Amino acid sequence: MSDKHSQPHPAQSFETLAIHAGQEADPLTGAVVPPIYQVSTYKQDGVGGLRGGYEYSRSGNPTRTALEENLAALEGGSRGLAFASGLAAEDCLLRTLLTPGDHVVIPNDAYGGTFRLFAKVVERWGVEWSVADSSDPAAVRAAIRPRTKVVWVETPSNPLLGITDIAAVADVARTAGARLVVDNTFASPYLQQPLALGADVVVHSTTKYMGGHSDVVGGALVTSDTALADELAFHQNAMGAISGPFDSWLTLRGIKTLAVRMDRHSANASRVAELLVSHPKVTQVYYPGLPNHPGHEIAAKQMRAFGGMVSFRVEGGEEAAVEVCDKAELFTLGESLGGVESLIEHPGRMTHASVVGSALEVPADLVRLSVGIESADDLIADLTRALG
Secondary structure: OOOOOOOOOOOOOOHHHHHHOOOOOOOOOOOOOOOOOOOEEEEOOOOOOOOOOEEEEOOOHHHHHHHHHHHHHOOOEEEEEOOHHHHHHHHHHHHEEEEEEEEEEOOOOOOHHHHHHHHHHHHHHOEEEEEOOOOHHHHHHHOOOOOOEEEEEOOOOOOOOOOOOOHHHHHHHOOOEEEEEEEOOOOOHEEEEEHHHOOOOOEEEOOOOOOOOOOOOEEEEEEEEHHHHHHHHHHHHHHHOOOOHHHHHHHHHHOOOOHHHHHHEEEHHHHHHHHHHHOEEEEEEEOOOOOOOOHHHHHHHHHOOOOOOOEEEEEEEHHHHHHHHHHHOOOOOOOOOOOOOOOOEEEOOOHHHHHHOOOOOOOOOEEEEEOOOOOOHHHHHHHHHHHH
């Protein structure tokens, strides 16, 4: 186990970093898996004499440090920070970057919880926001105001799987003196690395693909800006919504298999999307791996593969979409995504209920799938039965 904030891991392939970055053998026992330091405080070697920089586990914990080093290595950043949830990470970031009177550009397709944070919480601080189609750099440019401090992007987006050209929007934000924040949850760092494309900060709900097993809730921020990283770390400690040691350990365990899981998620999702495109009761399919997806070429340029999320619309409107969700058996009806098991949900009534009546409202006949790593044949058979 390395000391807090050790030097970046030597350059290696993603698969190797996922297993080894931040996870050196335990110096006391040689354990190859970082221990769970389930501890609140640490004995000091005299007043101010900290062993390895640890004094209190809100400020730092060796298991969390291992995860944070790993996150930084996988995203190609200088510092990673682990939080109790994805929204806790977003809250810390916004409180660090914004002051009353500032403005944020948010995408017209985004996670409902992110929209709720802006519309119901951040707005009460006196921060203004407006919506733009982030797949169109010109639309983002037009939405920027003199006090725009943040441009927020999800790519692929939730739930319509929109694709943003990260490098192009980074240029727009940089020209305006704003920071570009990219929510990389749907892609994971295995499929996409926004910092290398010009983003200032990457956000993750590590609950999803990073953890990968639907057994832990967490969030992360990664940046290459050392001054910003120090500010974020200050707020992380001051606000206290940190990832606990056991949650950090579970997330690290999930990350070890991230590469092989994402390969399977992507392969299965591609087959599911092909089925849906040919099904007579499906009116539209959203998957960036499809050649007719408007963001396909950009996704192919900035992503390793196209991910495990697929959304589609069905004939018959909202009730028909709800019926498909209810009839599915192997696809479990539930919120969240990114686990090894496949999930199905109705965004309008579930994950995106908070955007109803706003510019981010999703189609009522939309169904969202998180395609797991089961047999693709079994998943296709289940969807075929559910669609009737």
